[in-house]
Amino acid sequence: MGSTRNAETVPSTETAPSAQGPYGDATARQAFATEAVHAGREDLPAMGLHAVPLDLSTTYPSYDSRQEAARIDAFAATGARPDGPPVYARLDNPTVARFETALARLEGTESAVAFASGMAALSACLLARGAQGLRHVVAVRPLYGCSDQLLDTGLLGTEVTWVDPAGIADAIRPDTGLVMVETPANPTLAELDLRAVAHSCGTVPLLADNTFATPVLQRPAERGASLVLHSATKYLGGHGDVMGGVVACDEEFARVLRQVRFATGGVLHPLAGYLLLRGLSTLPVRMRAASATAAELARRLAGDPRVARVHYPRIGGAMVAFEPHGDPHAVIGGVRLITPAVSLGSVDTLIQHPASISHRIVAEGDRRSSGIGDRLLRMSVGLEDVADLWRDLDRALGSF
Numbered sequence: 510m511g512s513t514r515n516a517e518t519v520p521s522t523e524t525a526p527s528a529q530g531p532y533g534d535a536t537a538r539q540a541f542a543t544e545a546v547h548a549g550r551e552d553l554p555a556m557g558l559h560a561v562p563l564d565l566s567t568t569y570p571s572y573d574s575r576q577e578a579a580r581i582d583a584f585a586a587t588g589a590r591p592d593g594p595p596v597y598a599r600l601d602n603p604t605v606a607r608f609e610t611a612l613a614r615l616e617g618t619e620s621a622v623a624f625a626s627g628m629a630a631l632s633a634c635l636l637a638r639g640a641q642g643l644r645h646v647v648a649v650r651p652l653y654g655c656s657d658q659l660l661d662t663g664l665l666g667t668e669v670t671w672v673d674p675a676g677i678a679d680a681i682r683p684d685t686g687l688v689m690v691e692t693p694a695n696p697t698l699a700e701l702d703l704r705a706v707a708h709s710c711g712t713v714p715l716l717a718d719n720t721f722a723t724p725v726l727q728r729p730a731e732r733g734a735s736l737v738l739h740s741a742t743k744y745l746g747g748h749g750d751v752m753g754g755v756v757a758c759d760e761e762f763a764r765v766l767r768q769v770r771f772a773t774g775g776v777l778h779p780l781a782g783y784l785l786l787r788g789l790s791t792l793p794v795r796m797r798a799a800s801a802t803a804a805e806l807a808r809r810l811a812g813d814p815r816v817a818r819v820h821y822p823r824i825g826g827a828m829v830a831f832e833p834h835g836d837p838h839a840v841i842g843g844v845r846l847i848t849p850a851v852s853l854g855s856v857d858t859l860i861q862h863p864a865s866i867s868h869r870i871v872a873e874g875d876r877r878s879s880g881i882g883d884r885l886l887r888m889s890v891g892l893e894d895v896a897d898l899w900r901d902l903d904r905a906l907g908s909f
């Protein structure tokens with residue numbers, strides 16, 4: 510059992526990264542769980558509100574068009590969030606901004622910029638660097654299948670060099686704009702030593718996809734990542750009913766990302782912003798509960814003679830991957846309580862066959878060489894009782 514790469518120490522989940530200091534407004538340092546509930550909401554009592562207001566406006570009235578012109582000029586020049594009403598919903602939204610504030614606090618970064626999906630967030634990072642003439646990306650496999658494909662096809666005008674972690678430094682060129690990694694990686698749960706990777710990047714920004722670990726288990730910015738990406742569709746939302754993406758980073762990069770978002774339109778809907786902010790408040794509790802169940806299922810699978818190999822990261826988490834001796838499609842067809850479906854991070858347990866679905870789009874040879882075998886199954890463990898989940902898996906494993 511265990512993944513094949515070096516793991517890092519599990520970071521403390523008890524201390525908030527930035528409740529006090531340059532980015533937070535709270536007067537005292539608060540614990541992570543407290544930040545998860547309160548960040549982005551500090552002004553509500555003074556407004557006489559308890560729940561977060563949901564602003565669905567697409568436009569905002571203004572009787573002073575000279576002032577609007579000045580605000581638009583300022584945004585075009587700097588990418589800083591405009592003061593006051595957003596002018597137009599593609600430029601900014603106050604409900605989404607609350608989610609961005611909260612996520613930045615949890616990841617320990619200065620800023621965060623939200624997008625319509627995780628892929629829109631990654632696209633914006635690539636476009637932002639490409640616009641600066643830095644079109645080359647160095648990346649480590651495996652990545653989520655569509656991230657792999659976006660880089661591999663060069664659809665956005667980028668060029669990728671795939672390397673092992675040890676090859677990062679040598680692959681960097683004068684036009685390298687980003688180094689991209691996922692840890693734990695989708696779907697093999699392979700882990701990287703982020704500090705060592707960041708060191709290899711030198712001055713090139715490291716983009717770490719933190720979708721699987723979430724800031725509850727790991728805050729990549731503390732280990733040297735410049736850009737922390739999430740498919741917010743997963744654990745941040747947490748209930749399988751909202752699609753979104755977000756990049757946590759410093760304010761300088763956030764300004765470029767906001768300009769890209771304004772120009773290309775991949776905005777997060779305000780209702781999604783509302784749901785994601787609500788999701789953050791239960792993120793620590795959900796992650797800990799699901800991780801405990803996942804660890805127990807990984808333990809039982811590892812001891813089961815019907816299972817050839819189990820992948821469970823040292824950092825923990827709610828994802829488990831395993832390779833049955835028999836037909837993996839029979840396991841998918843045999844579950845009843847667990848839902849056979851792509852995606853992850855919801856309150857209910859999902860299972861899928863990466864070679865058929867999440868990583869189908871990756872060329873077979875690249876899939877295999879990055880450890881995504883034809884027997885591999887990826888399971889996202891939810892909040893059900895472990896005994897019920899095991900009964901379902903046990904039956905499904907017995908059915909081939």
Ligand SMILES: Cc1ncc(COP(=O)(O)O)c(C=O)c1O
Nearest residue numbers: 626627628653695720740742753
């Ligand atoms: C690790 C990871 N990153 C990024 C994405 C893309 O996110 P989205 O589906 O929200 O566009 C996914 C989607 O599954 C993912 O698993």
